Amino acid sequence: xxxxxxxxxxxxxxxxxxxxxxxxxxxxxxxxxxxxxxxxxxxxxxxxxxxxxxxxxxxxxxxxxxxxxxxxxxxxxxxxxxxxxxxxxxxxxxxxxxxxxxxxxxxxxxxxxxxxxxxxxxxxxxxxxxxxxxxxxxxxxxxxxxxxxxxxxxxxxxxxxxxxxxxxxxxxxxxxxxxxxxxxxxxxxxxxxxxxxxxxxxxxxxxxxxxxxxxxxxxxxxxxxxxxxxxxxxxxxxxxxxxxxxxxxxxxxxxxxxxxxxxxxxxxxxxxxxxxxxxxxxxxxxxxxxxxxxxxxxxxxxxxxxxxxxxxxxxxxxxxxxxxxxxxxxxxxxxxx
Numbered sequence: 001x002x003x004x005x006x007x008x009x010x011x012x013x014x015x016x017x018x019x020x021x022x023x024x025x026x027x028x029x030x031x032x033x034x035x036x037x038x039x040x041x042x043x044x045x046x047x048x049x050x051x052x053x054x055x056x057x058x059x060x061x062x063x064x065x066x067x068x069x070x071x072x073x074x075x076x077x078x079x080x081x082x083x084x085x086x087x088x089x090x091x092x093x094x095x096x097x098x099x100x101x102x103x104x105x106x107x108x109x110x111x112x113x114x115x116x117x118x119x120x121x122x123x124x125x126x127x128x129x130x131x132x133x134x135x136x137x138x139x140x141x142x143x144x145x146x147x148x149x150x151x152x153x154x155x156x157x158x159x160x161x162x163x164x165x166x167x168x169x170x171x172x173x174x175x176x177x178x179x180x181x182x183x184x185x186x187x188x189x190x191x192x193x194x195x196x197x198x199x200x201x202x203x204x205x206x207x208x209x210x211x212x213x214x215x216x217x218x219x220x221x222x223x224x225x226x227x228x229x230x231x232x233x234x235x236x237x238x239x240x241x242x243x244x245x246x247x248x249x250x251x252x253x254x255x256x257x258x259x260x261x262x263x264x265x266x267x268x269x270x271x272x273x274x275x276x277x278x279x280x281x282x283x284x285x286x287x288x289x290x291x292x293x294x295x296x297x298x299x300x301x302x303x304x305x306x307x308x309x310x311x312x313x314x315x316x317x318x319x320x321x322x323x324x325x326x327x328x329x330x331x332x333x334x335x336x337x
Contacts, residue, residue, distance in 0.1 A: 108128065256297060
């Protein structure tokens with residue numbers, strides 16, 4: 001999609017959200033497509049460890065192809081990740097290429113533990129648009145406590161190797177972000193000192209953005225220890241995004257980790273049919289009055305308890321504009337590293 005198409009789509013999305021329309025005349029701006037729900041780690045702040053054997057699997061490529069073909073020219077971006085580790089899908093690079101050929105930008109988020117040199121080269125050559133690495137700790141003790149079964153030195157080496165390969169190949173893509181949640185019993189001063197020392201390792205490498213993230217509560221599934229505000233906002237996701245689980249089930253939001261709010265199934269219905277189906281129209285109707293909301297798990301979610309600007313959550317606005325309208329180089333310029 002062109003920048004103009006993305007801008008037009010953003011205007012429609014914003015209008016739909018502000019007006020709280022129940023039926024949208026446009027496709028969702030992006031899809032979270034869960035290429036796999038399998039993961040090689042068992043992190044304490046993630047619900048993946050609670051998934052049953054039946055809830056784990058890889059998306060069938062034919063299902064992915066059908067979704068992509070319908071969304072070509074209509075959806076701007078596929079986030080090819082959700083509850084699992086995307087690098088576990090054997091056809092991930094092929095999925096990236098297929099979407100790119102149809103004008104859909106692609107993004108993955110990975111824990112980097114499985115990122116070999118051959119996989120790194122495959123992702124770069126596939127012209128992946130965005131990759132973010134989740135890396136929660138500035139030293140081995142903290143990182144390995146937060147990421148059981150992962151090795152600090154190996155994971156860090158994989159990320160540094162990926163950046164070195166991107167530099168060696170002279171590739172503009174992908175835009176690379178490093179996401180860290182500072183989960184440890186340390187003061188802000190100690191964290192700041194460790195952060196500065198840790199980031200020195202990336203000097204001279206094409207790391208585009210360092211992102212300090214706050215832990216969210218996965219719609220009440222995780223206790224973050226933060227007090228929730230007394231007022232809520234209408235969740236913007238209902239007017240701009242959808243989630244497709246690996247088995248085709250469609251959800252309104254990535255915070256609905258266990259699929260309580262199933263809207264339909266992409267094996268049986270088109271994306272637009274689900275997008276304006278009865279279940280989602282009803283949920284939009286309820287979300288239009290968020291302070292009287294009683295729907296679970298939405299009512300427990302801290303994502304609808306954020307500060308806003310022009311009706312949009314401020315912690316989301318910059319990334320949304322950059323990825324959908326201006327391009328990631330713009331994000332790198334206007335937001336501090």
